[in-house]
Amino acid sequence: MRRIYLLCGIGLACLLPLVAGAQQISYSQPEREDNARNTEFEIIGSVGGNILVFKNNRNDYALSVYDDDMKLEQRVPLDFLPRNMLTVDFVPYADHFQMIYQFQRRDVVYCLGATLGADGSILRRPELIDSSVVGAFQVKNKIYSVIRSGDKSRIMVYKINQNKKYDNVFYTFLLDGDLQLINNSRLTLPMEDKRNFLSSFMLSNDGYFIFSKLVRPTNKGNINAASLVVKPPETDSFLVSKLDLKGQFLDEVKLKLDNINKKVFLASFYYQQRKGNVEGLYAGIYNWAAGSFERASLLPFSDELKANARQQSSLKNAFNDYFIKQLVVRSDGGFLLTAEAYYTSSRSQPWNRWDYLYGGPWGFSPYSSYYYYSPFSPWYYSPYYWDNDRGTRYHYDNVAILSYDGSGKLEWSNFIRKNQYADDNAGQLSYELVNIGSELHFIYNELYRRSWLLTDVAITPEGKLRRMPTLRNLDKGYDWMPRYGKQIGSREVVIPCIYRNYISFAKIDF
Helix, strand or coil: CCEEEEECCCCHHHHCCCCCCEEEEEECCCCCCCECCCEEEEEEEEECCEEEEEEEECCCEEEEEECCCCCEEEEEECCCCCCCCCEEEEEECCCEEEEEEEEEECCEEEEEEEEEECCCCEEEEEEEEEEEECCCCCCCCCCEEEEECCCCCEEEEEEEEECCCCCEEEEEEEEECCCCEEEEEEEEECCCCCCEEEEEEEECCCCCEEEEEEECCCCCCCECEEEEEEECCCCCCCEEEECCCCCCEECCCEEEEECCCCEEEEEEEEECCCCCCEEEEEEEEEECCCCEEEEEEEEECCHHHHHHHCCCCCCCCCCCCEEEEEEEECCCCCEEEEEEEEEEEECCCCCCHHHHCCCCCCCCCCCCCCCCCCCCCCCEECCCCCCCCCCEEEEEEEEEEEEECCCCCEEEEEEECCCEEEECCCCCCCEEEEECCCCEEEEEEEEECCEEEEEEEEECCCCCEEECCCECHHHHCEEECHHHCEEEECCEEEEEEEECCEEEEEEEEC
């Protein structure tokens, strides 16, 4: 374990007078089993004072238990898990965590849940949640999906089948934090035809199941119809509320829940014509308690904003390479949006936005099986994921931060200027967003003299950027992968690294 102290920039003492003026970074020592070419992992979080990481080395499952200084306390084999699991999901709590996993045995896929302690011990043996007969073929992707509420008091396990009329048949299992069943439902959502698909599944603290239903006329076209779908916790029916797109076309639709006020914030880039240029933001607020929209409006981007956003493009297509990544709901009723410029270049196939939509690093393909959605959790890393596109160069550039007030008016905007690229593997590109309350921190690698420098840029509630001192991580031999980091506390984030071709982890205390 090594420690590196980063001196904070001027002004931190004014913002956080009770916090020491340094960032503390603690590294774990690589474990011999965790070769970077073979190891899949997920950072579970902080449980009982320990930091837990799940690891999969070619179907050999283990739990690494680190102390607060990232020193390995023990590596616990998870021998009770079946080989060739389809997926596994985790819900961490103060002193234990829930593990929900699924696997296939013969022609049946089983979904089970178990409770484990902070030291990896089994507190409650695996219990069956549901099973599905899939026939005599090997399922390669998960049948069940798992989502949780913001306060983790509710967990939903669900699967989606498709009938002969293309309608989606939902089977939902609403559980409490102890995996005890609250309600299970079977209900049907009409899909009209294959052009319909679903996205952005979310669960509120009071058990409302919320997602979007979208329509794209062609495989490579923009969205021309959209609805918000809500299932109350103890009813077997969907409430479908159609969005008024005002004759425009949408990009990917992002949702964010405000559990305090029982509202759904939604946002998407919009176009005036199919395969047109990004003109602005379509934003709305839906009140699930009232069952109606409070606002849905077009927020066009000004020429000044487009001029700040463009890189080598013209003014009219300044935002065409940007994709929305996060929505942050503010306590005053407004919201903050982040979007990152992303594109690829290849010798064999030219790239354009419409070939890419929903098939890239943040989305999923709506034309894949309706049995599953988003086959990886947001923090799950697989070394095999990036090995399929030889000869492809990935580019992750500027990050736009836009802040809107409660009426939808743009209060301020700012841009983090970066220029990241890599061939065949994008694991070290993009960024991790850390919300410490008083400001947002963007952690990313920056290329300097052919080496990556770990960079921390903070933005205040007023939209002012503050560049923190840079960690020269490659001087210590660590290659950081910020995009797979996870915030585990109000001022703590764990980020995976590669050290001499082995997986390691680093905890940053702000």
